[in-house]
Structure formats: C-alpha cells, structure tokens
Amino acid sequence: MKRLIDIAGSLAGLVLLSPVMLVAGIAIRRRMGAPVLFVQERPGLGGSPFRMYKFRSMLDACDADGQPLSDAERLTDLGRLLRSTSIDELPGLWNVLKGEMSLVGPRPLLMEYLPRYNAEQARRNDVRPGLTGWAQVNGRNALSWDDKFALDIWYVDHRSLLLDMKIIWLTVLRIIQRDGISAEGQATMAKFQGTGKNS
Template structure:
C-alpha cells in the first residue's frame, strides 16, 4: 500500500516541486543553451517528437535540437552521424539537450525518474509484458539509464524498465538519482557502440522474461 501511495500520489508531488525548482535554478543555462542552439543550428531551437507515456498515451517530448536538418535527394533526413554536429554532440554528451523535458515533468507528461519514453511508433510492436513499462510515467532518468544507458540492447532496456515498475519507491528513485549524477558527469553510455546515437528498434531481440537483480 505504501508503494502504491508513493507511485500514485507522492511521486507526482515531488516531480512538480523538483521540476519547478530545477527550471528556476537552471534558467541561466537553459537561456544560454537556447541562444547557442539558435546561433549554431538555427531554427527551430527545440526538437519535438511524439512519445508514449503513462498508460500508453502519446505526448510531445521537448529537447534542444542537436542535429542539422540536412536531407537527401528524396527529402529524407540523412543518417544521424551526418547530421550530428560537434556542438550537438557536446549537448548530448553533457545531457543538456534533455533539460527541456523538465517542462514535460512539470505539466505531467513525464516524471523525473522512470523508463525513458520511446517513440510512439514502437507501441504497436510491444509484447504485453513490454507494455507494462507504461504503468508509470516515463522519466528523464531511469533504472535502464543508470544500468548502461544507450550502451545496452533494447531487450535489456525493456527488462530493466519493467523491473522498475515492480520496484518503484522513494528509495529506488533516490538510488537512481544518485547514480545518475556521476553517469552524466562522466558522460557514460551516451551512444550505442558503432552508432552516433542509438539504433532504431527494429524487432524483438529476445523474449522478455528474466528480471535483473537489484
């Protein structure tokens, strides 16, 4: 009962207070990042995309743009490695591009801690077990983030996300928050191996069955 109360009541209140406080404290950094993105990459300053959130409902995520809008002859975006600039890589390395998601947390789309929100088109491919990751709000950081971030495979991310749903508590969130800080400062796991960012999820890597140990 205590865990349910935290997940459904106290967690949201902490998200509101935390995101509002961070938006105020980090406002100089946010303004500086906005100016630099406009100078280095032009408009738009923000990148938005439909992602799946609580109960599988879609929402629009906000990030600082880190790539150019270069397209090929067919009008399709070039691969990430051709569009990711040195400045954009710097934003990603230090997770500055993720800071606008504090607004998503404040308005209730996201939580400070939870499974990372995947793009909406993946929703139709989920197994019933994988869909359980949407029993909580998605987060800016999460259990999968501190256990490897983009250096781990897709199926492992699903396993870790469902583990978080089953173990969501104040102590778990504090543990994840404390682990997030050195990972961000150490710029660990920002990209997948041999990729500029993270490869798209094409198909299930393996059945989602085992639970990771704490």
C-alpha cells in the same frame, strides 16, 4: 508523494538551470538556426501521446532524394556536447511539471514502437515516462534493447521513492562520467524493430 517530488524538483530545476538553458538556446540558434527546441509526440502513461520537449541536437539535413541523412551525419559537435551532458533533456522538466513525465521512469520512446512491443515490454508504459531511469544509470544507449526493456520492467516492479533518489544520484554521476551516450557503432541508438511476438 512521487508527484509532489516531481513538481518540486521540476520547478527547482527550471529556476536553477534557467541560465544553462538560456545559454544552450542561444548557442543552438547561432550554430544550427531555428527551431531551438525539438518537439516530438511520445507515448506517456498507458501509451497516451504527449508532446515531449528537448533541445535540438541535429541538423535538418537531407540527401539528394529528400531523405533525412543518418543520425551520425546530422548530429553536430554542439549536439554531441548537449547529449553527453544531458543538457538537451532539460526542457523535459516542463513535461514533468505538466504531469506528462516524471523525474524518474522508463524513457519515453517512439510512438511507432508501441505495436512492436510484446506484452511484457508494453508494461513499461504502466508508469509515467521519466527524464532518467534505471536503464539510463545502468548503461543508457550502450545497452541492447532486450537489456534496456528488462531494466525498465524491473523498475516498474520495484519502484519506490528510495529507488528514485538512488537513480537521480546515479544519474548525476553518469553525466559527469559521460557513460553510455551511444550504442557501439552508432551515433545514438539503433531503432527498435520488435521481437516478432505480440504476446
């Protein structure tokens, strides 16, 4: 049933939100140039990699040594708008339709984080990653990593269709309120460095 809802929801979203995605794509192309989409390998169900799609929100800018500038320096005004309204996540509906993601689940993080998880944190990969999740409606990037992982694991243990419907509804409210877009003192979210434990 969850997969059927994902298919129906992603199809409806791609059709109904196509004008928004078209305008966003044109704005990104004009303001930031190509590419319009940000494509990155992320861990899916069981940690298996897949290519996740988002609208690009940062410039490909480097310092004199060829190192990428910080997120705060690369994030544009347009990028902040896309992130605060979650429009940057809309291309992920294609990942949902393909079965690589779900509408609701723990957010797919970076592949480099996989070896940094302890056994409990790694349980977040027991379900498909989601466009939105329990952590996103309870603080998003304003949460600490410990709190975020605890909420992800709580979802894995308590997931249900009713809970998914609640999370989708709360996601709409959070987007309107624009809560938890970034961590305190950060343009986005500081990288997860691990807990120092492997089990």
